[in-house]
Amino acid sequence: MSDPTNSNLIFDKSRSGRRAFAQAPADAAVSAIPESMLRDDKPRLPEASELQTVRHFTRLSQMNFSIDTQFYPLGSCTMKYNPRACNALALLPEFAGRHPLAPSSHGQGFLSCMFELQEMLKDVTGMKGVSLTPMAGAQGEFAGVAMIKAYHEARGDHGRTEIICPDAAHGTNPATATMCGCAVREVPTGPEGDIDFDALKAAVGPQTAGIMLTNPSTLGVFERRIEEVADLVHEAGGLLYYDGANLNAILGKVRPGDMDFDVIHMNLHKTFSTPHGGGGPGSGAVGVNDRLLPFMPIPVVGSKEVGGETVYNWLSEADLPQSIGRLSGFMGNSGVLLRAYVYMRMLGRDGMERVSEYATLNANYLAARLRDAGFELAFPTRRASHEFIVTLRREAKSVNLTAMDIAKALLDKNYHAPTTYFPLLVPECLLIEPTETESKETLDNFVTAMIEIVTAAKQGTEFKDAPYTLPVRRLDDVKAARQLDLAYRPEET
Amino acid sequence: MPFIPHTEKDTREMLETIGADSIADLFDEIPRELMIEQLAHVPEAMNEMEIARLMRQRAKMDGSPMCFIGAGAYEHHIPTAVWDIATRGEFYSAYTPYQAEASQGTLQVIYEYQTMITELTGLDVSNASLYDGASALAEASLMAVRANRRVKTGRILLAPGVNPVYEQVAAAIAGAQGLAFERLPQDASTGNIDFSQLPEDKEPVAVVVQQPSFVGTLEDVDRLTDWARAEGALLISIVNPTSLALLKPPGQWGEEGADIAIGEGQPLGVPMSSGGPYFGFMTCKQKHVRQMPGRIVGRTTDLDGNPGFALTLQAREQHIRRSKATSNICTNQGLMVTAATIYMSLLGYEGLKSVAHTSQANTTLLIDGLCGIEGVDRLYDGPFFHEVALKLDRSVAPILAALADRDILGGLDITSVVGTDALLVCATETKTAADIEAYVAAFAVVMSGDSA
Numbered sequence: 001m002s003d004p005t006n007s008n009l010i011f012d013k014s015r016s017g018r019r020a021f022a023q024a025p026a027d028a029a030v031s032a033i034p035e036s037m038l039r040d041d042k043p044r045l046p047e048a049s050e051l052q053t054v055r056h057f058t059r060l061s062q063m064n065f066s067i068d069t070q071f072y073p074l075g076s077c078t079m080k081y082n083p084r085a086c087n088a089l090a091l092l093p094e095f096a097g098r099h100p101l102a103p104s105s106h107g108q109g110f111l112s113c114m115f116e117l118q119e120m121l122k123d124v125t126g127m128k129g130v131s132l133t134p135m136a137g138a139q140g141e142f143a144g145v146a147m148i149k150a151y152h153e154a155r156g157d158h159g160r161t162e163i164i165c166p167d168a169a170h171g172t173n174p175a176t177a178t179m180c181g182c183a184v185r186e187v188p189t190g191p192e193g194d195i196d197f198d199a200l201k202a203a204v205g206p207q208t209a210g211i212m213l214t215n216p217s218t219l220g221v222f223e224r225r226i227e228e229v230a231d232l233v234h235e236a237g238g239l240l241y242y243d244g245a246n247l248n249a250i251l252g253k254v255r256p257g258d259m260d261f262d263v264i265h266m267n268l269h270k271t272f273s274t275p276h277g278g279g280g281p282g283s284g285a286v287g288v289n290d291r292l293l294p295f296m297p298i299p300v301v302g303s304k305e306v307g308g309e310t311v312y313n314w315l316s317e318a319d320l321p322q323s324i325g326r327l328s329g330f331m332g333n334s335g336v337l338l339r340a341y342v343y344m345r346m347l348g349r350d351g352m353e354r355v356s357e358y359a360t361l362n363a364n365y366l367a368a369r370l371r372d373a374g375f376e377l378a379f380p381t382r383r384a385s386h387e388f389i390v391t392l393r394r395e396a397k398s399v400n401l402t403a404m405d406i407a408k409a410l411l412d413k414n415y416h417a418p419t420t421y422f423p424l425l426v427p428e429c430l431l432i433e434p435t436e437t438e439s440k441e442t443l444d445n446f447v448t449a450m451i452e453i454v455t456a457a458k459q460g461t462e463f464k465d466a467p468y469t470l471p472v473r474r475l476d477d478v479k480a481a482r483q484l485d486l487a488y489r490p491e492e493t
Numbered sequence: 494m495p496f497i498p499h500t501e502k503d504t505r506e507m508l509e510t511i512g513a514d515s516i517a518d519l520f521d522e523i524p525r526e527l528m529i530e531q532l533a534h535v536p537e538a539m540n541e542m543e544i545a546r547l548m549r550q551r552a553k554m555d556g557s558p559m560c561f562i563g564a565g566a567y568e569h570h571i572p573t574a575v576w577d578i579a580t581r582g583e584f585y586s587a588y589t590p591y592q593a594e595a596s597q598g599t600l601q602v603i604y605e606y607q608t609m610i611t612e613l614t615g616l617d618v619s620n621a622s623l624y625d626g627a628s629a630l631a632e633a634s635l636m637a638v639r640a641n642r643r644v645k646t647g648r649i650l651l652a653p654g655v656n657p658v659y660e661q662v663a664a665a666i667a668g669a670q671g672l673a674f675e676r677l678p679q680d681a682s683t684g685n686i687d688f689s690q691l692p693e694d695k696e697p698v699a700v701v702v703q704q705p706s707f708v709g710t711l712e713d714v715d716r717l718t719d720w721a722r723a724e725g726a727l728l729i730s731i732v733n734p735t736s737l738a739l740l741k742p743p744g745q746w747g748e749e750g751a752d753i754a755i756g757e758g759q760p761l762g763v764p765m766s767s768g769g770p771y772f773g774f775m776t777c778k779q780k781h782v783r784q785m786p787g788r789i790v791g792r793t794t795d796l797d798g799n800p801g802f803a804l805t806l807q808a809r810e811q812h813i814r815r816s817k818a819t820s821n822i823c824t825n826q827g828l829m830v831t832a833a834t835i836y837m838s839l840l841g842y843e844g845l846k847s848v849a850h851t852s853q854a855n856t857t858l859l860i861d862g863l864c865g866i867e868g869v870d871r872l873y874d875g876p877f878f879h880e881v882a883l884k885l886d887r888s889v890a891p892i893l894a895a896l897a898d899r900d901i902l903g904g905l906d907i908t909s910v911v912g913t914d915a916l917l918v919c920a921t922e923t924k925t926a927a928d929i930e931a932y933v934a935a936f937a938v939v940m941s942g943d944s945a
Binding site: 007009019020024025026028029030032033034038040044045046054056062063064065066068069074081082083087089090094102106107108109110113119120122123124139141142172174177179180221226253259279281324327329331332333335344346350354357360361364368369372382407417436438439465476481483484486 | 494495496497498499503504506507508510511512513516519520521522523524527528529531532533534535536537538539540541544545547548549550551552553554555556557558560562564565566568570572574576578580581582583584585586587588589590592593594595596597598599601602604605607608609611612613615617618619621622624625626627628656658659661662664665666669670671711714715737738739740741742745757764765766767768769770771772782788789790791792793794795796797799800801802803805806808810811812813814815816817818820821822823824825826827828829831834835837838839840841842843844845846847848850851853854855857876878893894897898902905922
């Protein structure tokens with residue numbers, strides 16, 4: 001299956017006997033392992049020099065778009081600048097080299113950062129407790145719904161098996177509910193982007209375990225009747241789950257706890273600028289109110305006074321006997337948490353507020369410029385939050401320019417594409433999130449690029465085959481799925 | 494304003510375009526009573542110089558002790574080039590490779606990673622990674638239920654040597670979907686599975702074995718794999734990737750090999766960093782690929798017929814299937830996988846083998862030294878890789894505390910796991926003969942009660 005033509009894999013550089021000799025110890029004799037337990041074949045790892053390896057992976061890095069090299073207006077993903085200091089300081093040798101099971105006598109520095117991070121996250125979310133252990137947003141969601149279930153069960157309220165999700169919700173929400181053993185009930189969205197309140201009224205009942213909401217929603221608008229929604233769900237005996245994907249929009253302005261949410265997960269890789277890393281690591285800390293405090297996932301960092309000094313330690317099963325348990329082998333993505341800590345300390349109290357202010361300013365400015373240039377906004381009567389939706393349903397019909405086409409055409413103009421075809425209920429949509437770290441010039445240039453593409457389309461240019469200038473052209477996804485080639489196997493060529 | 498580029502003039506002009514008087518106006522759809530004045534518990538901002546000073550002070554508090562703890566996270570030499578390249582902005586600040594044409598670097602790295610990790614484990618296909626080793630067991634268990642539909646019990650049998658934390662995590666994550674985890678009987682003298690006591694009526698959907706076991710022993714994995722097959726169960730193996738340069742890979746266990754291999758990827762170039770971020774790897778036989786959770790990268794061709802890479806089999810995933818997805822997972826640990834791929838390229842099989850051999854030799858040296866001290870003995874006989882359980886004639890905690898006072902992390906107290914006073918020690922290739930000698934000498938002093 002593997003086609004060696006034009007292949008430029010690290011394996012193509014392999015020559016028997018070659019390697020990066022400075023990187024491994026001298027070989028040593030192994031004792032007392034029976035022959036039957038030993039490996040007798042030779043796995044084909046690369047056999048390349050250090051320079052070849054460095055050059056290969058440096059070249060690969062140059063085939064990526066990234067925040068450091070391109071504007072990345074990817075809605076719902078909050079692709080803001082990742083300050084370099086956060087990475088460097090999280091990788092200080094003592095932090096990077098600390099074993100996860102090292103005693104707290106050799107961890108007061110790390111643990112104090114984690115404790116203070118918990119406190120800051122409690123403050124910005126308005127919650128009573130924070131557990132940092134979930135390793136990504138989806139795991140934070142899992143922890144949240146698992147806590148909701150544990151709460152009902154602890155009260156002997158066993159009939160609550162349903163989780164309500166708006167039809168605009170992220171795919172992880174319904175997937176999470178299923179993982180937690182709950183059924184999913186979808187509720188529709190009204191014409192202005194708020195949840196359909198009457199439909200919600202009809203959906204809640206004694207079977208409702210809770211509702212999962214993003215606010216501002218994935219449609220880029222604030223849920224205006226959130227207080228009524230909260231009352232309705234609470235009166236029915238359900239709890240409210242806040243999907244923190246869009247926390248950047250309200251940081252330092254409104255707090256999920258004040259909106260009466262019972263539990264929230266935060267995406268530290270969005271709001272608190274830890275790296276996306278080409279698809280992870282994420283970090284999905286959860287915050288809870290009083291109701292759910294006993295159920296938080298462990299471990300959590302606690303503090304106590306010993307001889308007039310504050311000493312930090314892990315809280316575990318003994319301290320939180322009703323906990324939903326452990327979600328990772330040790331303590332979640334701790335190095336990511338250190339990066340978030342550094343970022344929050346550099347922003348400080350006032351910087352938090354400025355995040356949402358300038359993220360919102362940038363989104364509303366970009367929306368206004370695009371609207372003025374003739375693009376159709378999906379919710380023209382609404383304020384944009386930190387993101388907004390443009391629909392190309394007109395252009396798709398009149399000049400055969402779809403959301404996919406414009407996304408790929410933007411790549412040729414050196415912009416990463418916005419999120420396309422999500423949320424699913426707006427046709428031919430682009431979900432655009434500029435973030436607060438982009439300058440006015442960048443936004444203006446992006447508008448120019450968008451206008452140029454539409455103008456070209458009106459003059460008959462097709463973008464079905466775009467992009468043209470990237471390392472590859474459009475890829476054959478059907479072939480990828482039908483003729484699975486998931487690993488290089490030279491004998492199969 | 495840190496990280497915000499707007500000048501006052503920019504802000505003014507932008508508000509004018511929007512038709513708003515102030516930034517506050519942009520929040521006018523939010524009910525007034527919900528807005529807060531100020532955050533009470535976030536301190537004032539620090540600039541980079543100030544935060545750097547603070548973090549260096551904090552780091553110093555953690556120190557740089559000599560570490561002989563393993564138990565799932567291992568100290569190995571990490572070539573400088575690994576993180577130099579992995580933290581290039583083009584890798585570090587890139588998003589998930591959904592726009593394939595703009596993400597060929599990340600996608601090719603994952604394809605190369607999938608190749609290397611399947612070579613190491615001896616299985617056919619790999620995903621792009623999971624969160625960590627422990628959560629990978631939860632995902633593998635759920636996958637086994639999907640892949641082994643004939644068995645309806647939801648029962649997963651764990652070998653006695655499976656890391657107890659892995660079981661806790663798997664139960665916390667997969668328990669809600671009706672999975673139940675039970676332990677196979679243990680032979681108290683070897684620490685391994687007691688094959689004479691294997692249950693007959695359990696109808697397990699999968700059997701899980703960890704090699705080397707949590708307490709450092711090597712199991713008869715061939716025999717267990719064949720037993721699992723005879724019982725109609727899938728065999729899930731938990732393996733240490735470094736050990737696979739030395740030990741028989743899961744794909745070759747028993748008559749037909751393991752069905753699924755998972756493990757903690759941290760030993761492959763990822764710093765210990767208090768527990769994360771790491772990555773969990775997962776490989777399986779070709780026939781199970783459609784039940785695998787997480788992202789998978791495939792090689793295909795572009796419009797010009799040139800090779801290129803794309804995410805594939807996405808119909809399994811949450812952003813397409815929503816409540817019917819194989820998992821809610823939507824990340825892989827991309828940055829860690831990038832590091833591991835560079836690590837494996839630099840080491841190669843020969844390099845990884847000498848890391849494995851040296852770690853085994855160092856651990857042998859260490860336990861020979863420690864077992865020469867009165868009151869110290871091996872808990873289990875038999876072969877090991879780079880970790881060994883030792884029993885003491887007294888409580889372990891005070892001994893480890895006294896060693897920690899000397900800046901030596903002497904191992905992990907496993908008394909509560911094994912039910913007798915015992916600790917788990919590990920010496921990787923990072924330790925010199927002098928380090929090991931120093932540890933043994935300190936241990937002897939502490940055991941003699943002369944802790945002055």
